[in-house]
Amino acid sequence: MEVRGLDRLICEHPFFAGSAPEHCELIGGCARNVRFDAGQYLFREGEPADEFFLIRHGRVALEMMAPGRGPLRFLTVNAGEIVGESWLVPPYRWIFDAQALELTRAVSIDARCLRQKAEENHDFGYEMMKRFMAMLVERLHAAQLQMLDVYGSDA
Amino acid sequence: MVPFVARVRARRRETRDTWTLAIDAGGLKFQPGQFNMLYAFGIGEIPVSVSGDPDAPGPLIHTVRAVGAVSDAITRLKPGAALGLRGPYGTSWPVAESRGNDVVVVAGGLGLAPLRPAIYRLLAERSRYGRIAVLYGTRSPADILFPREIETWRRQRNVEIEVTVDHADRIWLGHVGVVTKLIGRATFDPDHTVALICGPEIMMRFTATALKAAGVAPERVYLSLERNMKCAVGQCGHCQFGPTLLCRDGAVMRYDRVQPLLTVREL
Numbered sequence: 001m002e003v004r005g006l007d008r009l010i011c012e013h014p015f016f017a018g019s020a021p022e023h024c025e026l027i028g029g030c031a032r033n034v035r036f037d038a039g040q041y042l043f044r045e046g047e048p049a050d051e052f053f054l055i056r057h058g059r060v061a062l063e064m065m066a067p068g069r070g071p072l073r074f075l076t077v078n079a080g081e082i083v084g085e086s087w088l089v090p091p092y093r094w095i096f097d098a099q100a101l102e103l104t105r106a107v108s109i110d111a112r113c114l115r116q117k118a119e120e121n122h123d124f125g126y127e128m129m130k131r132f133m134a135m136l137v138e139r140l141h142a143a144q145l146q147m148l149d150v151y152g153s154d155a
Numbered sequence: 156m157v158p159f160v161a162r163v164r165a166r167r168r169e170t171r172d173t174w175t176l177a178i179d180a181g182g183l184k185f186q187p188g189q190f191n192m193l194y195a196f197g198i199g200e201i202p203v204s205v206s207g208d209p210d211a212p213g214p215l216i217h218t219v220r221a222v223g224a225v226s227d228a229i230t231r232l233k234p235g236a237a238l239g240l241r242g243p244y245g246t247s248w249p250v251a252e253s254r255g256n257d258v259v260v261v262a263g264g265l266g267l268a269p270l271r272p273a274i275y276r277l278l279a280e281r282s283r284y285g286r287i288a289v290l291y292g293t294r295s296p297a298d299i300l301f302p303r304e305i306e307t308w309r310r311q312r313n314v315e316i317e318v319t320v321d322h323a324d325r326i327w328l329g330h331v332g333v334v335t336k337l338i339g340r341a342t343f344d345p346d347h348t349v350a351l352i353c354g355p356e357i358m359m360r361f362t363a364t365a366l367k368a369a370g371v372a373p374e375r376v377y378l379s380l381e382r383n384m385k386c387a388v389g390q391c392g393h394c395q396f397g398p399t400l401l402c403r404d405g406a407v408m409r410y411d412r413v414q415p416l417l418t419v420r421e422l
Binding site for chain 1: 263265292293298321324327328330331332336354
């Protein structure tokens, strides 16, 4: 029953909108519900990236520690979005911190489990890659705009 | 073309490099989106959009960022100081024309200042519009313009307000990321939406593209363009932008009319 419930949650999440039910089922087999209180970390830089999160409610801040400046927030992720892409490529380590800014409910996907299923079923793996690639390109474009500092005095 | 002498009544610091001046200008009227030429005597003249309420009596409100010799001199003017002023010039935001529609206002950085008169008028006639969303992106929490007023709009009016910054420290609990990301969060009917955009040109280009992807037709999107304005009356040609002169045909222009020009590098 719980697994079927997770399938539904996954299929209803905007990131997986339009996914084939059998793909949601495959993902659901690697999923569990998680909850983070405000201030709690989903993960810290350097830790193994062995899962990612479909945010259902709440908001998560992505931060990097800068020497002498403290943690710098570079992105917030809201309900309907994804936290975590370092699980996709070796060495599977987080390169930033993710902290819940408010009570956050998410579906955690076990990355090893999902990678294994993607290896076994390349159609599924390709579908996953297409979805993550679209998100990565969108975030890359956003990062480029942020890097340009278009609101600066000399912009 | 000849400026008249106006006097600064009050000056308020908004951010590290941006000031708002209240200028006694003899009750000069303007439409949201229009600009005046402000002249720092002996230094030079620059175009500055009016950032105050178009329906409020009293001084003209201009918000100026100190980025060059003239703007720096203008932001240093103290109450009682004189400056030259001529205007208002240029086209205006289609506020009245948007009645009956949803309105999405997207501001980037100092771009909130030229949009503020339009927001005042939208709020003054709130019942004439559908949903109103104000989406504002800026560099950091310290660079947010008019923060108290934004909170007032958020609390008192039936308006969706979203603010995002490019980067922040831990004190900031709001959005971090580019302003285009807020478009997906806003609620509006794309077929009945008018969008007003003002900010750095690259931000406006990406915002207009995101609005188009969200289903808003380019002819329903307006942006405020900026070039090197000198005469402000379409005579000198300094602000030529393809076949248009921005001081005369702009600064507020419809996106479908300028879209092809925005990617011409030589312009």
